[in-house]
Structure formats: C-alpha cells, structure tokens
Amino acid sequence: MDAHLLRTFVAVTRCGSFSRAADELGYTQSAVSQHIAALESDLGTPLLSRRPVQPTAAGRRLLEHAGPILVRLAAARAEITRMTQAPPDRLVVGVSPLAFVPEVVGANHVRVLPRVEVVTGVAQGTLDLGLVDGITAPSDPLNLPDVAPLAKAGVAERPLAVVLPADHPLAGRKHVKLADLADAQWIDAPESAIPLAQLRAASGTTGFRAALRYEGTHVPGLLEMATAGHGLALLPQTMVGGLPAVPVTRLVHRVERLTMPTQPGSGRSGVR
Amino acid sequence: MDAHLLRTFVAVTRCGSFSRAADELGYTQSAVSQHIAALESDLGTPLLSRRPVQPTAAGRRLLEHAGPILVRLAAARAEITRMTQAPPDRLVVGVSPLAFVPEVVGANHVRVLPRVEVVTGVAQGTLDLGLVDGITAPSDPLNLPDVAPLAKAGVAERPLAVVLPADHPLAGRKHVKLADLADAQWIDAPESAIPLAQLRAASGTTGFRAALRYEGTHVPGLLEMATAGHGLALLPQTMVGGLPAVPVTRLVHRVERLTMPTQPGSGRSGVR
DNA sequence: TGTTGTTACGTAAGGCGTAAGCATG
DNA sequence: CATGCTTACGCCTTACGTAACAACA
Numbered sequence: 044m045d046a047h048l049l050r051t052f053v054a055v056t057r058c059g060s061f062s063r064a065a066d067e068l069g070y071t072q073s074a075v076s077q078h079i080a081a082l083e084s085d086l087g088t089p090l091l092s093r094r095p096v097q098p099t100a101a102g103r104r105l106l107e108h109a110g111p112i113l114v115r116l117a118a119a120r121a122e123i124t125r126m127t128q129a130p131p132d133r134l135v136v137g138v139s140p141l142a143f144v145p146e147v148v149g150a151n152h153v154r155v156l157p158r159v160e161v162v163t164g165v166a167q168g169t170l171d172l173g174l175v176d177g178i179t180a181p182s183d184p185l186n187l188p189d190v191a192p193l194a195k196a197g198v199a200e201r202p203l204a205v206v207l208p209a210d211h212p213l214a215g216r217k218h219v220k221l222a223d224l225a226d227a228q229w230i231d232a233p234e235s236a237i238p239l240a241q242l243r244a245a246s247g248t249t250g251f252r253a254a255l256r257y258e259g260t261h262v263p264g265l266l267e268m269a270t271a272g273h274g275l276a277l278l279p280q281t282m283v284g285g286l287p288a289v290p291v292t293r294l295v296h297r298v299e300r301l302t303m304p305t306q307p308g309s310g311r312s313g314v315r
Numbered sequence: 316m317d318a319h320l321l322r323t324f325v326a327v328t329r330c331g332s333f334s335r336a337a338d339e340l341g342y343t344q345s346a347v348s349q350h351i352a353a354l355e356s357d358l359g360t361p362l363l364s365r366r367p368v369q370p371t372a373a374g375r376r377l378l379e380h381a382g383p384i385l386v387r388l389a390a391a392r393a394e395i396t397r398m399t400q401a402p403p404d405r406l407v408v409g410v411s412p413l414a415f416v417p418e419v420v421g422a423n424h425v426r427v428l429p430r431v432e433v434v435t436g437v438a439q440g441t442l443d444l445g446l447v448d449g450i451t452a453p454s455d456p457l458n459l460p461d462v463a464p465l466a467k468a469g470v471a472e473r474p475l476a477v478v479l480p481a482d483h484p485l486a487g488r489k490h491v492k493l494a495d496l497a498d499a500q501w502i503d504a505p506e507s508a509i510p511l512a513q514l515r516a517a518s519g520t521t522g523f524r525a526a527l528r529y530e531g532t533h534v535p536g537l538l539e540m541a542t543a544g545h546g547l548a549l550l551p552q553t554m555v556g557g558l559p560a561v562p563v564t565r566l567v568h569r570v571e572r573l574t575m576p577t578q579p580g581s582g583r584s585g586v587r
Numbered sequence: 588t589g590t591t592g593t594t595a596c597g598t599a600a601g602g603c604g605t606a607a608g609c610a611t612g
Numbered sequence: 613c614a615t616g617c618t619t620a621c622g623c624c625t626t627a628c629g630t631a632a633c634a635a636c637a
Contacts, residue, residue: 044318044388044391044392045317045318045319046316046317046318047317060591060592061591061592062590062591062592070628070629071628071629071630072591072592073592073593073594073628073629073630073631074627074628074629075592076592076593076594077593077594077627077628078627079592080593081627086392086395086396086399087396087399088395088398088399093591093592093593093635093636094591094592094635094636094637096591096592100398101395101398101399104391104394104395104398104577105391105395107464108387108388108390108391108394108463109391111387112384112387112388112391115380115383115384115387116316116380116384118380119316119376119377119380119381119384120316120358122376122380123358123360123373123376123377124358124359126360126372126373126376127358127359127360127373180452182519183519184519188461189460189461191380192379247454247455247456304376305376332616332617333616333617333618334615334616334617342603342604343603343604343605344616344617345603345604345605345606345617345618345619346602346603346604347617348616348617348618348619349602349603349618349619350602351617352618353602365610365611365616365617365618366610366611366612366616366617368616368617
C-alpha cells in the first residue's frame with residue numbers, strides 16, 4: 044500500500060473519474076488504472092465501482108485513512124524542510140472564521156479557512172501560523188484532530204451566547220445551560236457559528252440536531268435568520284452585538300494559536 | 316518518502332545499527348544503507364549520525380511522524396481486511412493495567428499492555444477489543460491519541476485517590492483538589508498508577524514533577540513506597556484498599572472500550 | 588459510436604544482492 | 613586489524629506510456 048497509490052486513489056474518488064484524476068496528477072489514465080488495480084489486488088477487495096466511479100464500502104473506509112496519512116507524510120516533509128532551510132520571508136496566517144482576533148491584524152498575509160484546513164495547513168507548512176476556534180470548558184484545550192504534533196497556545200477565551208428570537212421563552216434569561224437546548228431547533232452554520240458537531244462532542248449528547256443548514260461566513264445573515272425564529276445559533280457573545288441572546292454557562296469560545304513544534308529556522312544544523 | 320523507507324528508518328534507530336535492522340527486516344545491510352541514503356537525499360538533510368548510529372535533530376523529528384504514519388497504514392489495511400474477511404474465531408482483548416474491569420473475565424485471551432499499545436493494537440487489528448483507562452472530568456471522554464478512527468464507549472468511571480503517608484499534612488482530609496498538589500513530590504508510575512503526564516495534561520499545568528520513577532505493574536509495591544513517604548501516587552480509589560488515601564475532586568478514573576468502527580464481518584461485500 | 592476504463596507490451600528506471608572499498612575505534 | 617557503513621555493478625522487478633481492446637451509454 045504505497046503512499047503514491049493512496050494519493051491517486053483519493054484523487055480518483057474526488058474527481059469521480061480515472062481520466063480527470065490522471066490529468067490532475069500528470070499521469071496517463073492507464074497509469075491511474077494500474078494504480079487502482081494494484082491497490083485493489085494488494086487489499087484483496089474492490090475499492091471503486093466503475094461507471095459511475097464511486098468508492099465501495101471498503102473504499103470509503105480507506106478514504107478515511109488515506110487523507111490523514113497523506114497529510115501526515117506532507118507534515119513530516121514540511122517540518123524537516125523548515126528545520127533545514129532558512130525561514131520564509133512571508134508569513135501566512137490561517138484563521139478559522141470565528142478565530143479572528145486582534146493579533147491577526149499585523150500579519151502580511153491572512154487566509155480565512157475552515158477549521159480543519161487551518162490545522163492541516165499549519166501541519167503541512169502551507170501556513171506559518173494558524174488561529175483556530177472552538178468550544179470547551181474554561182481553560183481546557185480545544186479538541187483538534189492531531190494530524191501532526193503541533194505547538195498549541197490559548198489566545199483568547201470569550202463567553203458564548205445563544206441567539207434567539209425576542210419572543211422565545213428563554214429570551215431575557217440571565218443565562219442557559221446548553222444541555223437544556225439539546226432538543227431545540229438549531230441552525231447548523233459551521234462557518235459562521237459553532238458547528239453543531241462540536242456542540243455534540245463537547246456535551247457528549249446526540250442532540251443539537253439541525254433544522255436548517257447555513258453555509259458561508261456571512262454572520263449578519265445568520266443572526267437575522269436566528270432572530271427571525273428559524274432556529275438557534277451559538278456564537279461568541281462579542282459577535283452578537285445588541286441582538287437578543289442568552290449567555291451560556293460552563294462552555295466558552297476559545298481561540299488557539301498553532302505553529303509547528305520547531306521554530307522556523309531554529310535547527311539549521313550543518314550551517315556555519 | 317516511501318513508507319517502506321520510513322519502516323527501515325525506525326528499525327535502524329531502534330536497533331542503533333544498520334546491520335541489525337537489516338537482519339530484523341530481512342534485507343542485506345547494503346539495502347538498508349541505500350534506504351537511508353534515499354531518505355536523506357529525498358529530504359536533503361542527514362537523518363542519522365553514523366558510528367554510533369543515532370538520529371540527528373531532523374531524524375528525531377521524522378521519527379515522531381514515522382511511527383504514527385506506519386500505524387495508520389497498518390490500521391487502514393487491517394480495517395479493510397476485517398471488513399472483507401470472515402471475523403476471526405479468537406477474541407483477543409488488550410487491557411491497560413488499571414483498566415481491568417469485571418467485563419474482561421469472560422474473554423478467552425487477555426493481554427495487559429501499556430495504554431498506547433492498546434490503542435494501536437485495536438487500530439491495527441492485533442487486538443479485537445481494547446480497554447484503556449485514564450483521567451478526565453466526569454463524563455468527558457478520554458484524550459486518546461487518534462492514530463485511527465475507533466469506536467469508543469465509556470465503560471466505568473470511578474473516583475480517584477491520592478495515596479500518601481499517614482503522617483502527611485493532608486492525611487485524613489475528606490478530599491483534595493489535585494491542583495493543590497501540583498508542587499508535591501510525586502512518584503511517576505505510568506504502569507501501576509496514573510502517569511504524571513496525564514495529570515499535567517488534564518490539569519493544564521506543568522507541575523506534578525516526579526521525585527522518583529517506578530516501573531512495572533506491581534501495584535502493592537507502589538502503594539508501599541507511597542505510604543512510606545517516597546512520593547505521592549494517584550490511583551483509582553478501589554485499588555487503594557484500606558491504606559491512607561485522600562479522594563480527589565473534579566477528576567475521575569475512566570475506562571473506555573475501543574473497537575474498530577466497523578463491526579467484524581459486517582461489510583462482507585461480494586459474498587453471496 | 589463516443590467516451591472511458593482495461594489489457595498488452597516495450598522501454599526505462601529503481602531496488603536489491605554480491606562484493607569490493609573505506610573509515611573508525 | 614576488525615567491525616560496520618558505503619559504493620559499484622549486475623540482475624531482476626516494477627512502473628510508466630503507447631496503443632489496441634472492451635464495455636457501457
């Protein structure tokens with residue numbers, strides 16, 4: 044199970060086509076066909092159904108491993124490259140939408156990305172610094188996917204608030220326990236608010252089901268939908284403005300700063 | 316950076332010798348030499364100092380990635396194998412020393428292993444089921460290394476207690492906050508008690524430094540040392556017996572059950 | 588019949604072993 | 613001088629591309 048083969052496998056599933064994947068990877072489609080055949084014979088089971096090209100059950104399972112493996116391979120290379128070579132002159136900062144803290148303003152290149160991509164970006168060296176947000180109990184670290192060992196530091200912790208319509212039974216309350224809202228109607232807005240998946244993970248329940256999905260990073264639009272009663276949304280209190288919202292107990296919004304464990308250029312061995 | 320090369324790299328560092336690694340892997344030592352040379356030329360930096368054979372700074376960094384990558388590759392293969400083939404007739408259970416819960420007694424093959432090896436064992440399919448222990452806040456999941464996506468379930472949560480000499484100032488107290496003991500003299504007994512590293516992680520401090528290291532899984536010996544005043548030890552209260560010990564607030568000892576995400580034999584596709 | 592994946596085959600590169608070379612203790 | 617890593621070289625395997633083939637729409 045060569046890493047090379049895994050790379051073409053994920054490309055094929057992403058493209059949904061051998062030939063398009065071949066173009067993307069700079070192979071002939073014959074080579075791609077041979078790669079998949081090699082993988083399938085190695086694992087002893089078909090990984091793709093052809094025409095249309097879709098992963099089988101086994102293929103889907105493999106996909107779940109392949110991504111992290113490739114990220115980690117890239118991370119290993121990136122880390123060593125960074126140890127050996129001179130630090131880059133640019134400084135690219137990756138930020139998840141709600142992690143935009145004042146610190147960022149000084150950077151000369153900022154990229155707003157989904158949370159996972161901030162983590163993988165820092166790991167693979169495409170980002171020099173990452174700022175990710177999420178929810179936790181006060182002063183607990185975030186539960187980030189550990190695709191690679193990264194240096195993490197808490198940067199900010201702010202209270203959370205649930206945005207709700209003015210006529211909601213809980214409106215005007217001093218605070219709420221999130222657990223009491225597990226069965227409410229939620230809006231899943233993973234880019235402009237706390238993703239419900241994080242809520243479930245932090246609370247250990249299976250509640251917090253989405254009545255509605257909201258894509259994009261346009262927070263005002265989300266706030267409008269929530270106050271109009273289409274569902275609840277959980278955000279850092281500072282982003283709610285003057286709208287009707289109830290502070291949340293026990294959990295906070297936390298921002299962490301990610302870098303590679305080795306400082307850039309710190310280990311320039313062999314250079315005199 | 317072929318996975319094959321990584322495998323021989325870790326073997327060489329573990330053996331501290333090209334030739335011994337070659338024996339272990341079934342290569343000639345020439346091949347091993349070529350593997351390392353290939354890696355070093357690929358990454359553009361020396362990874363090992365020869366005579367004696369020791370990893371360089373870059374090599375140490377690579378090692379940190381190589382292990383997990385290889386585990387995850389094995390996990391991918393194991394998971395697909397298990398989906399495809401019939402479930403094994405034996406049932407091997409891996410247990411970390413303090414995770415020995417009554418459930419285990421029914422199994423026909425039990426293996427007591429360090430915590431990490433239980434996790435990697437389940438991931439790679441050498442274990443059919445794992446029981447791991449650790450400390451957390453009540454009803455929080457354990458912070459396990461995610462070498463692969465595994466199915467996790469809480470099995471037990473029991474109170475923790477600090478074992479201390481009878482004449483200790485805290486002896487006889489109703490309970491203690493662990494944070495108050497961060498600067499005490501601790502015994503690091505990772506196999507027979509809670510490892511101090513876990514304590515630091517759970518409390519977010521850098522305290523809990525070891526005065527003494529205790530290796531092995533012989534709990535009575537550890538208890539004797541702790542009551543004799545050589546340092547504190549943190550254990551599940553049930554294992555302390557009648558000895559002087561003070562219950563701990565906020566944190567509990569938790570045991571989790573690990574299996575592969577797919578049930579053995581569940582996805583036997585293509586079999587009619 | 589066109590599009591897309593598979594198979595056959597020739598060439599080129601890579602990987603491993605044998606054996607000679609070379610550095611270090 | 614002996615041990616242990618490196619280099620040189622030959623063989624064999626593997627991997628890719630071209631091109632013919634097959635299957636599905």
